[in-house]
Amino acid sequence: MTLLPTTILDVFNEPGCARNASKSNVERKNGCTKQLKPGGAAGGCAFDGAKIALQPFTDVAHLVHGPIACEGNSWDNRGSASSGSDLWRRSFTTDMTETDVVFGGEKRLYRAVKEITEKYDPQAIFVYQTCVPAMIGDDIDMVCKAASAKFGKPVIPINAPGFVGSKNLGNKLAGEALLEHVIGTGEPDYTTPYDINIIGEYNLSGELWQVKPLLDELGIRILSCISGDGKYREVAYSHRAKAAMMVCSKAMINLARKMRQRYGIPFFEGSFYGIEDSSDSLRQIARLLIERGAPAELMERTQALIAREETKAWTAIERFKPRFAGKRVVLITGGVKSWSMVAALQEAGLEIVGASVKKSTEKDKERIKELMGQHAHMIEDMSSREIYKMLKDAKADIMLSGGKSQFVALKAATPWLDINQERCHAYMGYVGIVKLMEEIEKALYNPIWDQLRQGAPWDEFDWKRQAKTVAQMDVQVVDPVRGATANGVKTISFSNRSEIGDGESAIAAHGRNLVEPAKPCTNSTARGPACKDTFSDLQPSALQAAE
Amino acid sequence: MTLLPTTILDVFNEPGCARNASKSNVERKNGCTKQLKPGGAAGGCAFDGAKIALQPFTDVAHLVHGPIACEGNSWDNRGSASSGSDLWRRSFTTDMTETDVVFGGEKRLYRAVKEITEKYDPQAIFVYQTCVPAMIGDDIDMVCKAASAKFGKPVIPINAPGFVGSKNLGNKLAGEALLEHVIGTGEPDYTTPYDINIIGEYNLSGELWQVKPLLDELGIRILSCISGDGKYREVAYSHRAKAAMMVCSKAMINLARKMRQRYGIPFFEGSFYGIEDSSDSLRQIARLLIERGAPAELMERTQALIAREETKAWTAIERFKPRFAGKRVVLITGGVKSWSMVAALQEAGLEIVGASVKKSTEKDKERIKELMGQHAHMIEDMSSREIYKMLKDAKADIMLSGGKSQFVALKAATPWLDINQERCHAYMGYVGIVKLMEEIEKALYNPIWDQLRQGAPWDEFDWKRQAKTVAQMDVQVVDPVRGATANGVKTISFSNRSEIGDGESAIAAHGRNLVEPAKPCTNSTARGPACKDTFSDLQPSALQAAE
Amino acid sequence: MAIVTASKKACSVNPLKMSQPIGGSFAFMGLRGAMPLLHGPQGCASFGLTLFVRHFNEAVPMQTTAMNEVATVLGGLENLEQAILNIYNRVEPEIIGINSTGVTETNGDDVEAFIRLIRQKHPQLEKLPLVYVSTPDFKDAFQDGWGKTVARMIEVLVAPVDAARPRDGSRVNVLPGCHLTPGDLDELRTIFEDFRLKPSFLPDVAGSLDGHIPDEFTPTTIGGIGVDEIATMGQAAWTIAIGAQMRRAAEIMQARTGTPFRLFERLCGLMPSDEFIAFLSEISGRSVPSKYRRQRGQLADAMLDAHFHIGGRKLAIGAEPDLLFDLSSFLHDMGAQVTAAVTTTNSPVLQRVRTEDVLIGDLEDLEELARSRDCDLLMSHSHGRQAASRLNVPFLRVGFPMFDRLGAAHLTTVGYRGTRDLIFDIANLIITDRETNHGPTPDSWPSPAVTCRSIRPSCIEQEEKPLG
């Protein structure tokens, strides 16, 4: 059995990792290795993470070495977009049989590479290791090396079997594989002072193309995007970029850091979600490029473009403000997007009454607090049942989260929007944020909510049962901050201590409006620091799988 | 009220009409004016006929002057195909209101022409008169003349209101309108010795294009097709053709005859249904063109092409012969296609056990008799109930007819094929006949028939009821040739006197096979002349509508 | 509050409307052993027949008095007499339903008088119900013809009842508008029966046009409600009318027999279905079967799943008033914007369509409105296919006629289940359109700058040597 200790330890010790940096030594040791709780976990594995990070390379054949489960149950499930090859959308797996498990799967793997080469002649083949062949000792590095030599084509081993850790670890191991086997193995036809890499951007729903025209206009070239709409050859020569942008602060930080180390490519962490973040990122790109030798006039042009685009975007968003007045948002993401999303939403006049910080660093949290004000409700880890109750109790008007947690909101008859990888809308840059506002407006004002919040008129019984159920849920939920209950009217502290009608009667009267709209959560001043940990001991549930 | 007496009488006296020619004087007087029986008729009206004949002109706006019924209930219902404009598929009608009926509709009609001209600027507008405006005296000739002068565009009155007669009469009145207002009003850019008109071909399912490549190959140009895939300008200069082919013997015989008279364009009646008919038609075209001055070598090339195509078609059809051995066909068409279809079907080894002759001339009938042999069963006019019984009794393996009579066959669980205007397959020429055979094979051998001929296994009752029903039908049907019934076994004469099991037991045992396949109807020698008139006194029914 | 206007055009282009006589004949097709008879030239019946045959894929009974030019001059008595006698002798109908046409109305035929004369002359017709309805082609539209005909059936065929006599609490009269399909009626029948109610549908096109295979081939309708059952409808406890077009019929029923009625203007959607089920629960005194609890949950869930796709869609819809009102209200409830609405005839419901304006017009109007208002979903009967194709927007066929797809008779949009399935159909249509026509490309969001500045060759640097 190959335990991959070196690479993994290396990744665990990632000094570029903001989270690690902010941890104590003890935390650091446990943090990234985080032993998942049996019977209480549902997140993706390291293989999943590696695949997510690399699969958007469009001209590569992605070959999964393992039994059918790893690939057969999971392929063709992400919305990256390609402007060229569709090879990446095909699925390749060795579909190991019992015989392979007994006698070893290396030969089958080698033959699989051969078949792919003959039939599809890809630019490269990425071979993903999975648990079973790792257990039986299949040496994919060796097979890849031999196949590469034989077929004269890059065959790259991606050593991230599922059981070594989380999806996030898989992202980083994918980055390591690129560093070890791909980056620096090619040369571009030419370079310019305006060449950048974008790292950790997957071009979901083609959203990179919402930003690329702006870069084009500035004469900035995306030398390599890792990995959205990416091409093998472009990664191979990505070491020739002048600067890099790290889009997702967790996924491939190791890659950005090591490229800075090895090739001297400076990078920044940025986001294209929201107006100000987009502007910041453009400025950062210009700054780094100028530092690396691009003419200073680039900054002037960048500022002019930003001014123009911001004006347009602000104008477009202006019309949403009256529609969004008093509307409260709960934002549950993997954490990495939270702060940039928060800013974007506030730009349009929405009030953020809660944001998940489960995967956020302390710095992220600070930033969120800064943005949301004193009363920020940071959700560390909240059970589905909890969130369901919170939404049923009309503590928020809309939830934004990943696909798997959608039902918590929807079944509570609360508007919800997908902001993760399965969504079909693109939300990047100045046009994307306007699109997001449009979608939020559509969701908030869809007439179905009023209909769904009402029970069947013929079903008195149902309503009684529901009231009872909600009462039960109150009892079940461990909530130390919850106020005293008396005579059917009680004080519940959620993100603040403002007094509102209790959930039961509010629901029974379909009475979202019973909650006084003029008193949103953040108006309260009694919010104590204890609040943020209120739910942190609860079991994670479906939500954990979000993202 | 305008009774249109001149044109109509003119058409009634059509000397080119084979049917008229073969009639006695008395018959002739009644024949074409044929008073439809109230409560026993369902065929189309003259307006319908005129529209069918002209609507395939693709670049013309077809404007129906009348209440909504005439156009609103009927538009967009035919499968002609266009290689160019789709204007003909749009529907235009004055949609007369009560006010128009009271005060006259001429102004509305004029304004309608104006609107069409402004919005669609068509090559021409055909204005169809209908019953109500004819009753109230709207003078469409006058309006068309005025509009034509005003808008500088041909606006052609088509005077065929529904109540003046049958669909067939409408076809002819449409031809008259073309003769009076269109033909001879334009000139082609150039002419060739190979220019022909095709008259009465509507390019249903694009079937003209199954033949046109052959004409192209021979260098023969369709100067004008009246009216399939036709253009206004082409009709206008159609008088410059060297020869013409009349595809459908009834529809526009007057047009062909008068073009011969006025412009000296010889014509023949031909068909592209079936191998031999296609070859004959090609030869006739070549012959007429050569007579009009085309080089004699055209005939050689034509013969060579025919030889090549026939060989290919025969080869293609050969494979159906074993599949068709012993299979019996009933063919119910408007009559005009019968003889050519009969030949085509026999070419493939099918046996024709009945063909409708309702609209056929004596000459057609002779021809059918010749083709089908002594035992031809010519169906003069058979009720739906009769045909249903005939098919339930397994007297035929497949029925070919128009769409409206399909249910008679289908509900009797008998294969059926649409050979009229609503079908979606093209059956013309050498490729078309092979396609027809394919469709017949598919229909004959579709496994649904076996399933549908069986009753529900759980429904004994149903079968008893059905047997009773069939017995009742036997009683109801006036069938002087029916044999004596005794002890549940009886002799039925259908198209012959061969003895078979009766319908009841045959059906009850799902026993199409009880009918000895080696003894098809035409093997009998006892078929008497009385048979062909067996059903002729019966009321027409849905079938009459089947064109 | 929508503003209702009528098109001012002289020329109707691509008509949405069909004539009212065939709407009347359609109503007669829901009666057992019926022969609908159009009093007019044969073409009127022929066009109608073709339309029904293409929609239902069924043999359809329909006859004509075959008025020709001469008969028109002389008046239609003789042709009507012959037609009735011929039908009577040949097909032994249980009822003949007669609708006038433009020609006979223009002529001024007094058909009720003709019928009295014919009955006098032919005593054998004494027991044959003959229902006549005036339905000129040049007024009103298809659904009006249906509504008037059903109202007249009640006047002629329903026996008056003694108001003092107790009613049959389990019997319910159902007067469905012509926008309900056989599939809708089957669904409603099941729902009624699950509440142990016995419905009498007048007319019952589900019985006659649902596509069953008859034992023998008859020229009249097979199935449908019998004249005998219609006669006893006055004994029912309730009349349920569906669609505003049926209000008058329900009122006549009430006036004639005292049977109270409830009108349901909509049956598609969550709230309309709730109201309907609650009403049945109330009049039957039975609690709602668990089947409908589950169906309601399934519908709510379908609304959740589909609102992402349907919400915000800009709908262009062309349909007769009751269908327009039902479907546009439902789609409004799903978050779509009813952006263009065209209909065939006036109706009190039109003002309540959830949109700015409703136009009594044609499919050209609908196409133009859809284009100028940037609609991205089109709904109408099959004739709208050309407009949808030119606009390149997804197209949902609704209503009559639907001649270019199979299964028109079985499309079901009433009740929880019908609404649920409709929601999936619409959402999937939209998803397919998005995949087919709106996938993101590098050019989906073009640069706002007039020309895109590309890498200037002068910028290209000297090639560096690889490091590794």
Added chain:
Amino acid sequence: MAIVTASKKACSVNPLKMSQPIGGSFAFMGLRGAMPLLHGPQGCASFGLTLFVRHFNEAVPMQTTAMNEVATVLGGLENLEQAILNIYNRVEPEIIGINSTGVTETNGDDVEAFIRLIRQKHPQLEKLPLVYVSTPDFKDAFQDGWGKTVARMIEVLVAPVDAARPRDGSRVNVLPGCHLTPGDLDELRTIFEDFRLKPSFLPDVAGSLDGHIPDEFTPTTIGGIGVDEIATMGQAAWTIAIGAQMRRAAEIMQARTGTPFRLFERLCGLMPSDEFIAFLSEISGRSVPSKYRRQRGQLADAMLDAHFHIGGRKLAIGAEPDLLFDLSSFLHDMGAQVTAAVTTTNSPVLQRVRTEDVLIGDLEDLEELARSRDCDLLMSHSHGRQAASRLNVPFLRVGFPMFDRLGAAHLTTVGYRGTRDLIFDIANLIITDRETNHGPTPDSWPSPAVTCRSIRPSCIEQEEKPLG
């Protein structure tokens, strides 16, 4: 008699197959208050969960023992113990259903022994049913996992009965294969109830995954068959198994309780539905309700209307064996030619597929066969969309997963009504394809001659003067 072969490729491209552990978990989802637990690394459960969520658009319960690398070395006892305890404490399930995965099977975990140890150690678990099924990823496929799991449920959960005791004549056990949707089960339930039979579906995914809105958000299944009801299944008069995958489960039920069974390998199509209805009529002693007479007629009529379109189509189908057998047989009965058939695992029904050869392979195989054999209709789960798009042939989504359209749970193909609706769907798909891609053009029938001779300019005549 089809020849069944297995693909010889080393690399599976575009897999059709999914793994058997999640098929097992799926079966547990049809039990009330159940928590399916995959014994393996967390990714296995995560992938499975995503797949079910995308198909059903529902929150789906699924847990994992979260085996990591170290735990794998040490064996899975501790993780299993923790998982069971965590689930027990947190969600109070009525049952935990455990399936093994490739990792724990490779490791050789003796899970039955683990469970005994855990029960000894934690007496509070005494009454909590724990059902374990061995389902290694590297063997068999999704439907095998389902079949094995249901069989094991019967062994563990059904109480033995005294053979002498009289059976409940109205009770029927129904063992549906995993190819039946919640919509199918709802349809069957209605049919059973119309015969006054009380069905116990094991499992009952209709109860749990039909898309209802729960009152509260629970981490286990809501709905489904309860453990109490399963225990009494031995009292039923009959077991009806649907799909050959359920034969073993039915045999075990018979062996354990003496309940006789009848296996229906198909429920789509006229004859299979006839047999099914006849059987219900027979065991219930009731005549067939008129509703089914009418439905049968409607189906027959749909077959007539649609055979023009479906007849002669060359079908390429990729599906698990029972679904493949059911749908390909049905389409063969409609006159289609089953030209390419690919499946995931072996089954006795494969030989009886009405085609030349059945390949145990992947969607690349299906695509290649469809191309080389000129198929013009493709059916498979949603992953086949790419192949259909490359082949430019109409594509019907069938089976699991169906993640790119809504309403997967409600697609119904069983019985007269389900078959009827499926027929219309397929026919309309084909009609749409014909309109979109195969309309006739002047070039549809190119001249057989190599080059088309056009009018030679030399032939052009002098222009004549017009006559008129």
